[in-house]
Amino acid sequence: MPAKHDINKVGVESSDFPILCETCLGPNPYVRMSKQEFGNECKICNRPFTVFRWNPGAGARFKKTEICNTCAKIKGVCQTCLLDLEYGLPVQVRDAALGRKSQAPSSDINKQYYIQNLEAQMADSPDGSSTLDAEVANRAGREMLKGIARSDPYYKRNRPHICSFFVKGECKRGGECPFRHEIPKEGELSKQNIVDRYYGKNDPVAKKILREQAETxxxxxxxxxxxxxxxxxxxxxxxxxxxxxxxxxxxxxxxxxxxxxxxxxxxxxxxxxxxxxxxxxxxxxxxxxxxxxxxxxxxxxxxxxxxxxxxxxxxxxxxxxxxxxxxxxxxxxxxxx
Ligand SMILES: [Zn+2]
Ligand SMILES: [Zn+2]
Ligand SMILES: [Zn+2]
The missing domain is CATH 3.30.70.330 (RRM (RNA recognition motif) domain)
Structure with missing residues (x-):
């Protein structure tokens, strides 16, 4: 796989606007974004992509896109939080409810093939109609997703990160500190991995949601x-x-x-x-x-x-x-x- 070829592909996707969920975007649809072409490697496919940064609103931390436009489209997720765009839920929850396959390629080489195959598939059926038929049948799964999806954007998620110095009892910035002075909740939910979240496996948040769903x-x-x-x-x-x-x-x-x-x-x-x-x-x-x-x-x-x-x-x-x-x-x- 020549690198040139990959860069050209990224060139195609170098869009003027990222794919974002309402929460990550923030309440102001005219928010100003800075754009850096090939600003970083996509955390999923490792190809350089256009990174966007913006402030989603007062009291929020700056956000940026973490994965490329193509990877986001393939899974139908936000480029920043990687949650499903339609339901605002983890991929693992969506895929479980819809009985959708989620193969995760292990090596980088496989990853490249995986992404390119899916890109080709998307080019063949841009509306994704091939997968749609099977999923329309799964009405119960869709209903369940709608039931637990957030109807409003959850701006709390855009708050600044927790101050690591405060956690160690060492922050001297007090009220000036741009980070949150809170003790983080320990537990399985704090251990999240962006690749697992993307591929919808071993996602602790998803596990919790699915377990609770099953129990109800x-x-x-x-x-x-x-x-x-x-x-x-x-x-x-x-x-x-x-x-x-x-x-x-x-x-x-x-x-x-x-x-x-x-x-x-x-x-x-x-x-x-x-x-x-x-x-x-x-x-x-x-x-x-x-x-x-x-x-x-x-x-x-x-x-x-x-x-x-x-x-x-x-x-x-x-x-x-x-x-x-x-x-x-x-x-x-x-x-x-
Ligand atoms: Zn990517
Ligand atoms: Zn998002
Ligand atoms: Zn602090």
Whole structure:
């Protein structure tokens, strides 16, 4: 890949205005921006890009674009905060709710191919219509995203950063200090990585949102970490391979090899999906709950957690009522292992 070629590509994208969300832009749409061509390397594709800087409003810190125009377009995110432009949510939340694939290339070489492939795809269908059809079908996911999206811009996010000297008890600037004098909240949310956020993986903010979403829908993961089984309830006549295909389609992060077993109980119209790893079962539960269930054979089935201790006798799931009740009322029996 000759560097020249890359620079030309960037030249094409050297736009007059960056792709920004309302929050990052700030309340004044006529805000003045400084523009520096090839001012920095894009944090995703590592190509030089046009960096914009601006002050989004009184009491805010200066903001700048962190990733290039092309990378932002590919994912439909803001060039500064990398949140989805439509919903203001992390890519990982959006992708989970829409069952969207999020492959993250590992090496720099792969990254270059990845970006260039997507660029070519975008050139072929500028409106992205190819992916759109599948997602329109996912109405439940869209509704969920709309439900948790912020309706107003969240300007608090533009506040100055926390003063690192203050945190150490060493700031001598007092009221003159341009940074925030606050003790940062420790915890998983403080550990964010821009590349992970972009590709929609290991994003702690997204994890928190998805977990909370799942819990409000009665899909709280069982305390017992040995539980790795999900139940699909209200299935039409189906086969193991159809269930597997539906699951992998709705949760692209699940590979067929991650599924230990799928047991269909035809009489109860349900299936037991046993995952090899608890973590994956959790992710699948969160994604499927965001999508409002799982579509198998053209029918939306309900998803609930299984339980650890198999009980004797017929599963509670054999009752049609079980599908209408909250998770936890269904007992896993009939698993093949
Ligand atoms: Zn880029
Ligand atoms: Zn933004
Ligand atoms: Zn300070």
């Amino acid at each position: 829908k009665g899909m709280k993961a069982p305390e017992d970490k040995t539980v790795t089984t999900l139940l699909f309830l209200g299935l039409p006549q189906t086969t193991e391979s159809e269930v597997r295909a539906s699951l992998v389609g709705a949760c692209p992060f699940v590979k067929p090899i991650d599924i230990r077993s799928i047991t269909i109980v035809e009489a109860s119209h349900c299936a037991f999906i046993n995952f090899k790893q608890r973590q994956l079962a959790e992710r699948a539960a969160e994604a499927l709950s965001a999508q409002g269930g799982i579509e198998v054979g053209g029918k939306k089935a309900k998803v609930v957690w299984g339980r650890s201790r198999p009980q004797k006798g017929k599963a509670a799931a054999s009752s049609g009522e079980a599908s209408g009740s909250a998770s936890g009322t269904v007992t896993v029996t009939g698993g093949s292992n």
